[in-house]
Amino acid sequence: MMKLLRKQMLLCSILFLVFTLSACSAIGQTDENNLTDSATSAEKTVSVVRGTITPTVSTQTTIVPAVPFIISSPENGIFNTAVELEEKITAGQIIGTVNGKELKSPVDGTITSIAPSNESVPSNYPVAIVHYTGFALNVEADNFLSTLPEYAELKAKFQVYDGVGPTDMIAVVSPAADENAFTGIVPQEGILQCLISQTVDVKSGQSATVVITATTRNDVLILPLSVIAGRQGTGLVTVITPNGERVETKVTLGVTDGANIEILYGLEEGDVVSATPPNLDPRGI
Template sequence: MNVPTFSKHLLACVAAVVLCVTVTACSSSQTSSSDASSTAGQSVSTVEVRKGGITPLASSSTSVQVASVFSLVAPAKGWFHSTAEQGSYAHAGDVLGTIGDQKITTPVDGVIETITQDNDVAANYPLFSIRYGGMSANVDATALLTTMGSDQTLTGRFQITDAQGPTDCAAVVDDGIAAPASSGESATGSTTAQGAASTRTMQCLFPKNVQARPGQNATVVLTATAIENALILPVTAVAGRLGSGQVSRRDGDSFTAVNVKLGASDGTSIIILDGLKEGDVVSATAPNLAPGAQS
């Protein structure tokens, strides 16, 4: 074999070895990258279902307004009898009538604009409409009342921007008139949020000694009765809010979408009524948002 031929063969062998090493390195690098990606995909933050207390609430950034006329409704089915007079001024705590042996009182001072006629009425039937002589702010409490029950008594606090506070609401009442006019008279604006199936807007009535003007900005927080020893999860782990939702529960090395029945929320945590048990582990991010979690 002559030298030139040998040199050609040597160069060819060297080139083949270099190519093989390069391909092996690339393959190794790609495998490592793929493995890292797979591992990252499986690395999902989780939280555990635990028992704890929660104070359900609804909050809103809203505007100060002149308080709307509101209604007092029947707390239960029964015979309604009025002891008040239309057009009279009632003081907070005054008894205006009865349902069976239950007394109907007004939470704030105000003028009684309408009174329904004595009758056998259903629960939540509007009985009186009251005009409060002060300011208020509205909060959409649909989710809160849907999960807590429409008969839930709410309290609240408000803060007017660049003013003193926070201050307790004088009362939390429905937004608008719901009571029918007595003696065949019509009540202006009787179509209200209370009658709307989709929305329940509540008014935080401001104490009359609070300096406030219509149009000012305010933040209002309404709270319901605290619930103790409930199963809870962070709201970020749950898809859905009104009554039902879904979570990604860890089952071994994988995640399974699980439907859950939801209760009240405080904006940070939410009550799990059914679908999970204490100690279950779920993705910290709601389904459809967590990498590696099934939806």
């Protein structure tokens, strides 16, 4: 009788232990699932803020001899020259006027082409070609220029790979596509030529990094570039509404500094945006 009682008690203990372990395992699994669900549902976001941004473009390129550059009319009007063909000029010298507005050379050089005086010219017309004797760095900047107003003030610095720098460039100009004749002279489309001072010790063929900046813009809406699908003109972001809804939203883009970008239309200050751009979201939302 005692043996039977002991067996029954042992069996009950074993059953109780099995039940307890099963329950703990189930609870642990539930907690683990909850943690997984929580991690899955957590999404990194950023908010649209107001701030300042300095339009910037940078690239690595090669030092080359400078080519002649264009000085263009800032508006439609009558051009009057103040220099002669093949004349040597100095930085800051007036080369002519359009409707009384002075046009100056940013560097020392030689006038290789000049429009005749009392000539009616349209806006952006090349009224003079200047040859600078020195080195330069050429930058493809079509996208950069498309976000800026005409005749935006540009500055540049460069750093020679394993060499001099960072050093200020003396001017950022539009290189001429053809230096042989004035008629038909046009700037190289989308190219900026950054002129290097003759006092800086460089040579043709050296690799260098150049950074061009325009005037800083203040009190503009800003988002990190990394959250936007698109880089020029328009783009897409995923807006997270207060109730958690995800809304793919089209935005109009402005200038960029390489890390952040200006938002012209489509969002307001304080809007919350997914840190993952729409085209890279693995959920395909």
